[in-house]
Amino acid sequence: MGRTRTLAAKSLWGFSLSTLLILLCCAPLLYKLMERYYAQDLDELVIFRIQEFENEQLPSFKAADIEVWNRFNEDICILPFDEKYPLLEVRQEEFFDKAEGHSIDFRIVYDKITIEGTSYILSSRIPMIEKHDLIRTLTYQYGLLFIVLLISLSVVSYYMSKRLWRPFHSTLSKIRNFSLEKGKLPQFNSTDTTEFVQLNSILNDLISSNLSSYKKQKEFIENASHELQTPLAVFKSQLDILLQQPNLSQEQTDIIQSLYSVSSRMTRLNKNLLLLARIDNDQYINRVDIDFVQTLYAQLLYLRERAESNGIKVNIEIDNPLKIQANRILVDSLITNLIVNAIRHNTENGIINMRVVDCGFVISNTGANQALDKDKVFRRFNRTSEEKKGNGLGLSIVHEICKMHGWKIQYDYTNNLHAFMIQFTH
């Protein structure tokens, strides 16, 4: 996607361009109009001057005065009579103008007068405005008009669009803050603009249908996990009954054991899916004050023994007491998942280090001599090794629990130790 501009900028650009075009197209018309009205004005004046001369000067005018008159009046002249002059009809003719030094257009009218019995021609003329002067004036006017229009258009469109688009921006910010996981339908502000009313109502429908299918999907996972518990219970009870058979052979017992393992893996997978679904469904929102260190020791009660029976040494370092605000079930699950993970992916005669610092918890363990992929480590069903039986959900549960509480979790591999660090925030 290339550079984008706001609607306001776009419409302002369009307005300005069209204004400029309209003004330019109108320029010749305006020019012609101005020239015509100017000429009309002049025409009245030249005729008026002739009438004035005929009324005031002519009755007492003598033939001897003609030469003097013509010398002092450039624009009202008395010429010898000639048939070629059209009478009482204003025309435009070119004459040499001494002041300008070149010929220019004049509005001129001729009339036939009689002085002492002889016929003469009386001419009255006024110079037209020069073409380039007219064009220059027009250009100045246009420029000024354009600038004034541009400024006022920008100001008006800025405020108008700000006001007109306000409901749109409010809707936009509500959608931006919307998340499917939170499951809350945004409340759009009411507006009296038809388009925005439509937009809001369509968005409303779209979001609520999405929310409902998301909810259905979440419920489906939870219900499916629930429904699986009963067949699993039947399966397990059948194995318990089968194990009561007298004189089982080694081979038969091995099969039963393998079925027990499968059954417990299915059970664990199901439990984890259920836990994840419940976290997603916000069923663990109630939080209490928890003594983290105490909880850690409570979970270690069983798990330390399990670690040690696998030949793993467990070191615990408590720098300070740590109280957190969290959901108890989830904190228990977080700690067990981390410890079980550290036991399961450990090596023979390995170690597990646990440390409570400031406002954080670090658990590190020996294991594969290779860092895990930081981007994938918390992903669901991402298994790092084939031989370790696990369902690939333990660390994603840990991640979800941290995310839900707003804690930061990080994986690191240093000094041949795989470390998970949790930063609790209040």
Place this chain on the structure above:
Amino acid sequence: MKILVIEDEKELSKNIVKYLSNDSYRCEQAYNFSTAMEKIALYNYDCILLDLNLPGGDGIQILEEIKSLKIDSGIIIISARGSLDDRIEGLKIGADDYLAKPFSLSELSVRIYALMRRRQFSHNNIMISGDVEIDMLSKTVKVKERIITLTKSEYDLLLFLLGNKNRVVSKDAIAEHLSGDMADMLDSHNFVYAHIKNLKAKFAKAGSSNKIKTIYGTGYQWVEQEH
């Protein structure tokens, strides 16, 4: 001792009955809500195993009915709803214990055993099997009148085996009983084997004629010797 199994899954109900009838239990079954209500009204039971999701009604209603009729039976909820909230809810209404599906029959048997002992023999806290005598109050174990010292895990393991005496309990059931819900996430073979080995050694040293039989490392059985 009479037990009513209220469970709509017939196979599961059948297996529960089969496993429990090895003891001195007499079991009756109810597969749906109305049969369960009828049986509760008509007969007396020492223990009722109650599934919460039943065709025709909610198991919680049965529980409330039992309480309102002031029926004095021990009640264990067996439910697919395994969350802590459901557990607390069930116990609050008056169940004595809560077992989430899927459970092992050995665990169920031990829970029933413990419940019956709490209810009927509360004055008698001595449990005897062959030449082994356990005082549940002081948590001491005697073999032929001589006290032997057991760790907490070994003591729990012994009670678990005794609660299922003459029946085979699986390694997984033992691991889960000893280390809780997370047991299945770790390989329990070494762990269970070590405890069994220690327990066997301690009984052998004390000269007990009881024996723990190993079924190829998959199951273990407390074989009670007659006097």
